[in-house]
Amino acid sequence: MEQLAPDIRALYEKRLWHELTEKLLTLDGTVLSNIWPHIIQFSERLNQVKLVILAIKASEWQDPASARVFLENVQATDIQSGLLLRIAIGSQSLKQGNLSEATQMLEAAQKEVEVLSDLDSVLYSHLYGALAEVHKAKKNPELFYRYSLQYLAYTSPEDVKDRENLAFQLAVAVLVAEKIYNLGELMQQPLFKSLEGSKHHWIYELLHLSDQGNVREIEARFPSFPQELKTPELIRKVRILALMEYIFKNDKWLLEFNELGGVMDVPENEIEWLLMKAMALELIKGEIDEVSKTVRVTWLQPRVLDSSRVHLIQQRLGEWKGTVNEVLKHLEDQSKELLE
């Protein structure tokens, strides 16, 4: 105990366990791993979840193999801390390169976490963070993106490490992922704004252009993209996004092929493929009439609304209210005899 800093010792002697825990949490990982043998001695007194957090912090400074051994030696006494510990071991296993083992461990933990309620948000944060890493390693942009967003939801911004990098990876994932068309979700994140003006500014702009459906501008910039994004799939995605934006902005049911060709910047015989793709992804619902070269759209995937879009909807609802009123009046006029 002598080696401990005087303030910690004082708290220990006064048996102020909560204050002691908080104090320890402010310490550096290296310091923690040095004094760990001492912490063990009074570990039962501490909040178990926080104890595990301390252990995770201490392990971060070690190489994955010894960190794992270190974590495996930590005794967790209740369900929450046990789960958290297993999640931490799972993510060390991933760092060691055991992808399948890590997946197994984390998915098992996830199942348990999802049936329990009222857990410390730290658990979710670690779990989703680790799962996002797993799916990054598995090259599954969809799940990487999904879990990362959940991770962000459960983690306070100052705890997120390497924000700019994560934001960049998410931006790439959202563009690469086959089924994600709701860019607004990411663009709303404060994290995403950190890309503005950074070295990744181009991707910040790219997402905005995609969201606005500016196909031509993106096509013009296409050659400058990194290999990962220089794919026909990306262009297709941008075109479908443009289609969605156009449908949203135009209060029309019936769209003609030649106007869509202009919107998506494609020749006429490719329009149907894109429409079918959008329908298969359940982004729009409707019917194509190839004989008269039109498409009748009846539904559009809900999207994140910025204020200009909200304004548009307000306008449209206003118009709708007017027409409904007219119909009502018309009906009343026509059926006077019945009502009298």
Added chain:
Amino acid sequence: MEEDYLQDLLKKEKELRQAEEVNASESQKVICEIIERVRQTGNWESVAEWIQALAKRRRQPKQAITGMIQLAISYLDSLPKGHPLLLVLRKVSEGKIYLEVEFARLTKTLAELKEQEGNIEEASSLLQEVQVETYGSMDKNEKLNYLLEQLRLLLALKDYVRFFIISKKVNRKVLDEPGMEPAKVKFLEFMIQYYDYQKSYMDSALSYQTLYEVQGQGFDAASALQQMVLNLLLVPYSAEQSDLLRRVEDKEELESSLRHVIKILLGKEIGKVPSEIQVLLSPEKWNLLRRRINQHNIRVVQSYYSKITLNRLAELLEYTVDETEAEIRDMVSYMGFSAKINRPEKYIYFAKPSEPQNQLNEWGSDIFGLLNRLEEITHLIHREHIVAS
């Protein structure tokens, strides 16, 4: 001396039969002894004669005859194959219910013999005569193997009608018992040959699925899975097919090209069959698979289009116009598909019958949904206001 002894025995045998009370075990002992004595002389013809004679004698106890025949059967092992004694024994056992098991076994040996001689037809008809499924005294394992043997020969003869009848006699419950796996695998393999002949691909697929589940029985599980999928792909579209496909779509033992085809069939997009699969299928099945994919594609088009010209549809499917038209005709006739072809104008109209009542209901529920959502939004905005102020 030997002769005298034999005479004594025969006398004894007669006495035993004529006694008021039948002593079956004593009779059995005596007649077995007689046969054994005769055998020792090495004269097989007289062994045969004695067996026939003793079996026929009046009031000969059944147990004694059974004992004698069993003893004689044990001699067969040391004799060269196809010894006349076999025929004699079989003849003696024929029609005697207490010797049915022996009769069945002897017949089987005889059939094997005929098969080795290349006379499969006779072997099969010999085996057919034995109604083994009605035998009460035969244990189920032996009975099963007997039936399997019958099935095997019928398959070799390509007598599929009889095969099907016999296959119905196999007790499936016995197959599922632990320890019966080898017999089960054998049976399934026979059934698959039959289904394949009948072109009932769904049954084939289901059999392969069971084979896959009875893993590690010498049959390569991965290839069973692959065969299951290949058969399943040839089945016309149905809920059961989709369900089975969904269960195997993520199996890693499957080749990626096969998984790709599964994805097409389960998906909602127009797809093309990868040509790698062609080597796995006979030309006939390959063409069928291509047709199935095309039918899927037409269904996809139907779900997205209200009208399409024949030319354009053919272009999307990479088919000729005539083939496309023929396929749609078939689908409408046999698969409960709805479409109308306007021949003079050359376009297809995908009819989706909808009653005004339904349309009105749909409209009503849409409006209801919209209003609900509006209400929820108003509520949320209110709450924001309160929190902010």
